[in-house]
Amino acid sequence: GPLSERRLMDVRLGELPAWLATCDLSPQGLLGGVQKAWSSYYDKYINVKRGGPAGISMLLAGYCLLSYGWNYQHISKISFLASV
Amino acid sequence: MNLSFFDQFTSPCLLGIPLILLSMLFPPLLLPTPGNRWITNRLSTLQLWFFHLITKQLMIPMNKTGHKWALMLTSLMVLLITINLLGLLPYTFTPTTQLSMNMALAFPLWLATLLTGLRHQPSISLGHLLPEGTPTLLIPALILIETTSLLIRPLALGVRLTANLTAGHLLIQLISTATTALLPIMPAVSILTTSILLLLTILEVAVAMIQAYVFVLLLSLYLQENI
Numbered sequence: 001g002p003l004s005e006r007r008l009m010d011v012r013l014g015e016l017p018a019w020l021a022t023c024d025l026s027p028q029g030l031l032g033g034v035q036k037a038w039s040s041y042y043d044k045y046i047n048v049k050r051g052g053p054a055g056i057s058m059l060l061a062g063y064c065l066l067s068y069g070w071n072y073q074h075i076s077k078i079s080f081l082a083s084v
Numbered sequence: 085m086n087l088s089f090f091d092q093f094t095s096p097c098l099l100g101i102p103l104i105l106l107s108m109l110f111p112p113l114l115l116p117t118p119g120n121r122w123i124t125n126r127l128s129t130l131q132l133w134f135f136h137l138i139t140k141q142l143m144i145p146m147n148k149t150g151h152k153w154a155l156m157l158t159s160l161m162v163l164l165i166t167i168n169l170l171g172l173l174p175y176t177f178t179p180t181t182q183l184s185m186n187m188a189l190a191f192p193l194w195l196a197t198l199l200t201g202l203r204h205q206p207s208i209s210l211g212h213l214l215p216e217g218t219p220t221l222l223i224p225a226l227i228l229i230e231t232t233s234l235l236i237r238p239l240a241l242g243v244r245l246t247a248n249l250t251a252g253h254l255l256i257q258l259i260s261t262a263t264t265a266l267l268p269i270m271p272a273v274s275i276l277t278t279s280i281l282l283l284l285t286i287l288e289v290a291v292a293m294i295q296a297y298v299f300v301l302l303l304s305l306y307l308q309e310n311i
Binding site: 038042046047048049050051052055056059060063064067068070071074 | 091094096097098103107110113114116124125126127170173174175176177
């Protein structure tokens with residue numbers, strides 16, 4: 001279909017700048033995008049008939065990775081031998 | 085740069101932008117709002133069961149007027165328990181280790197219970213300052229003591245939560261540093277410290293839940309005295 005109506009996963013790599021130009025980058029638009037991403041994740045992995053620990057565990061693992069990224073600058077400056 | 089053991093408690097910051105608001109907003113994202121369905125997914129069912137358990141526990145000893153506080157106390161309990169438990173994951177930041185946040189939670193809520201009591205039943209609230217059956221000579225001293233213990237309640241609430249969580253995190257960091265430092269030198273002692281670390285982690289999970297519960301329980305007790 002037309003470029004503006006396709007989801008991110010269906011857009012090819014070469015078309016990415018064009019796709020970014022068509023999407024709504026205002027605060028409401030970004031918030032709507034985040035909301036859409038969260039509800040598609042929720043409906044796919046958590047809001048299922050016989051869910052298990054996997055849905056939430058992926059979220060928590062992503063949170064750990066994100067925190068690692070936030071702290072990387074600080075952690076990388078630590079030399080292990082100096083801490084002993 | 086030397087590793088300081090208190091570096092884990094610095095407020096997270098990315099390119100100069102403080103991230104503490106994000107780390108405080110993340111726990112509620114893990115609690116989905118139940119939809120319109122009668123039978124929801126397993127996470128929502130578990131969550132609902134847990135909220136009912138907390139609300140019943142807190143509201144059974146309270147009279148009818150105290151039930152207006154149900155939403156406040158239950159949501160406070162859920163917030164504290166999720167923040168504390170999330171802080172046990174590696175590399176995460178625990179907002180409740182900051183004294184500022186705990187005082188900001190404890191002081192207004194304690195003040196609200198105190199003012200509610202003074203506004204609606206001033207004699208009874210002031211009467212709590214003198215326990216029954218005290219000898220006449222001790223009355224002035226005891227009133228001073230009770231007033232001090234009343235005024236120190238918000239400080240105790242905030243500092244208790246901060247101190248428990250900070251101490252736990254520090255201990256985990258210290259013992260794991262010891263384990264990794266001893267591993268090339270004395271592997272046997274390293275295994276001992278690993279077992280200590282495992283026990284400590286279990287303790288920390290328990291402490292995380294218990295401290296949240298104690299905070300809210302004490303607040304509900306202060307409310308019961310005054311409402």
